[in-house]
Amino acid sequence: MQQGKYRFVTGFLIVPVVLYAVFMIWPYMQTFGYSFTNWQGQSQEMSFVGLDNYTALFSDSVFLKALWHNILLLFFLPVATILLALFFAYMVNVGGRGGAGGIRGVAGSGFYKILFFVPHVLSIAILAVLWRAIYRGDVAGLINGVFIKLGLSDPAHPIEWLNEPDLVLWCVAFVLLWWGVGFYLVLFSAAMQSVPKEIYEAALLDGASRTQSFFRVTLPLLWDTVQTAWVYLAILAMDCFALISVMTPGNSYGGGPDHNSEVMATYLMRNFLSFGKSGYACAMGVVILGLTLILSLVTLRISRRERIEY
């Protein structure tokens, strides 16, 4: 009987595992292999160059700049997204007051939930094109148009949002934030709704304010969900390829102006496809993979807490 069960389970698992190995694991291993070569990406001719690509990588100022941008995003994105999503989720679920001790969201919370989730339904490509139009650097851009109407900026010198070295990265980060908050709001909402109402009622009876019940009750009970969100957002922050390459200036895969919005992924692509430095690009890929893995492990590790049972 046991024997049969294992055979049954194995039978189901073998196909996906093989597929996973062939299409995920093996390409990663190949990338690893290619990263030690001077492969140019347009034929199978290459030679082994040892660690040259890796040593070159860490003296490449553009790569280091890109890495720094990823790190900036890594701090900003998860913190901002989670805080906002938590706040909104709290407001639409348990933030409402009044009534006879009922625990519910602020007025119109059902509507807000839908409204917040809408951006997440759009594909990243549409999002990028949409926001490019919003940030557009002349009077035809939405923000500039409004600013000029309100007299906040000079029509002869509109703000070139995506062409300002100090703004461009944050403009893109804002889009990611706008896109992400809705999803995490729904995620946190689901988690909050699974918290028994009695706990909140007890807190209310004890005279807890909104802030207190948030920090003393909600957050600890949601810790697992927040942790998961953090890992996902961190991985997102390591990527950002699609938005940067569509929205920002530059000839291949964006990253401009003057590499001020360069992330590792865009620089990787430019080297891989445009410059024919595919081996070098593979080395970058390996670095990104390594960083992402370390990041996930560290995040899970330091945020580990005792689980609260309810």
Added chain:
Amino acid sequence: MGSTSTSNTHGEGLSRRNLIKRSAALGLIAVPTMSFLSACASSGGGDDQEKQKGEVTKDNPFGVTKGGTLDVVIFKGGFGDQYAIEWEKLYKAKYGPEISHLGTQEITGKLQPRFNAGNPPDVVDNSGAQQIKLDVLHKNGQLADLTELLEAPAPDDPSKKVKDILVPGTADKGFIGGKMHSLNYVYTVWGVWYSGKMFKDNGWEVPKTWDAFLQIMQDAKKKGIGGLAHQGKHPYYINVMIMDLIAKTGGLEAMKAIDNLEKNAFVGSEAAKQSIEAIYEIVDKGLLMPGTNSLDHIESQTAWNEGKAVFIPSGSWLENEQLKQTPEDFDMKFLPMPLLPGSKLPFEAIRAGAGEPFIVPEKAKNKAGGLEFLRLMCSKEWSTSFAQQANSLTIVQDGVDKSVQLRSGTKSAVEAVDACPVEQRFDYFYINWYSEMDESIRTASAELMAKRITPAEWLKRAQAAVDKAAEDPASKNNKRQ
């Protein structure tokens, strides 16, 4: 590079992961059962493929077999791909193969895995923002040597060779490493464009000197019109102006110094210094169309079509690309770069030459068919068909039937070509030879236009890019006289 930026889908349709995965997966199919490192190094890919080859005759110089297959990939940009579909009909009538046609903007995404796996198509129009860089393909031995094509009998008159019926300089444009590897098919003119109607309405004369050029822009500014628009998101275009000005100010030597990666191509070159300072003057005097630095090519060109700016730089594909946005009475006109004082070349001198590179992959299954396709492209029939479909001239001399009606922009470009003696037409090669250097100079130009660096810094950056390219092993073979 003809229609470099006719694609506006930068990265949208292209998933990086998929691409890497796909190419890696293809590598896997091509190189089974070996440890990956040795596999990487040793697989030639596709050497066992059966080549299609038939009998060689004067009418069929490459020995194309009847029937068989022909695999064509066309960049579907400013020129569309209908012209190629018409050609394929003609080709099929002659040789009767199964033809597979792909019109796409994602040349790299579609073809890179195929090159890697050793089964590339037979003919590729390798152009657009996602073209596979020719220098990279060449370094990997993926480009067929087209010397054969040049020496083959011309399609309409077998007493001549193909090289004799091409516009002078066409073959040179396809030279990489000393041999012709791409047939740049579209005769392109680069420069500045304006609206004839706007000029008439304002009583402006065609500016031949830099001062007159600036004067018009200043006049326009007073009337609330931007002087110069450029495709800021793609600094390729402003580089057209910068490089044209350098070539006209310093003469052909100044241009060759850049292509040949000389130590004083930029820093220490008086022509380069004067030119970049002149371009900066436009920025400094506030003569740019507001916001143009951050617009992409379609956005800026459309704003220009709407009369928000007087001038815009581009190649002669501009008219076809903007067909839908151009007002009926716009009267598009081409303007050669106006002259700085003491210029070595006259006002009539223009950057003109072959664009839109067609290649035959070295490992194509039907390489003979690919070469024959290119040869037939040089026939009068095919060339006329192209002019009709794509509203542009080809590099076939007198290749366009007089009955074809050209639009005003193309017509004015043709007049500019006719007004310029062959020895005063110039064309840069570094764009095809050194992709990374090109990219670095573009980045510097974008900074200059945004007023974030000075002309002196621009020169330094451009020179640094040149010096870096000089370390490229290919620089030994890429020399022009």
